[in-house]
Amino acid sequence: MTPDRAPDRTPDRTIDIRSRLTFANSLRFPLQSAASRRDIIIGGLWLLVPVVGWLMNMGHRIRVVHRMHHGRPVWPAWSEPRELFGLLAGGIGFLFTSVWFWQVAAFSFATVFTQRFALDRRET
Secondary structure (H helix, E strand, C coil), X not given: CCCCCCCCCCCCCCCCCCCXXXXXXXXXXXXXXXXXXXXXXXXXXXXXXXXXXXXXXXXXXXXXXXXXXXXXXXXXXXXXXXXXHHHHHHHHHHHHHHHHHHHHHHHHHHHHHHHHCCCCCCCC
């Protein structure tokens, strides 16, 4: 380490998947560059389009995570207009898997609590 550079505190240090997970890094991650701030603005504008905007933003999150996992530059993730349908499909997939997951969680919790606390009032 050079004396003029402290870890994770210098403004020129890019926050990526290898960075230490801190509250400050989490807040700074989406604001760290002009391209990332541009993506936030684009995502915010998409949210003005009912339903489709939310799905596009879910697809965008999937793309960002995919790029981080593969060591590719995260920003700009809205850069290729041809991939809008891929983002939309990713958002729809995220929507359905989220609904499925919460149904699984609800069934699991209900079963555990019903059996543990003898809440089933049906006659057997």
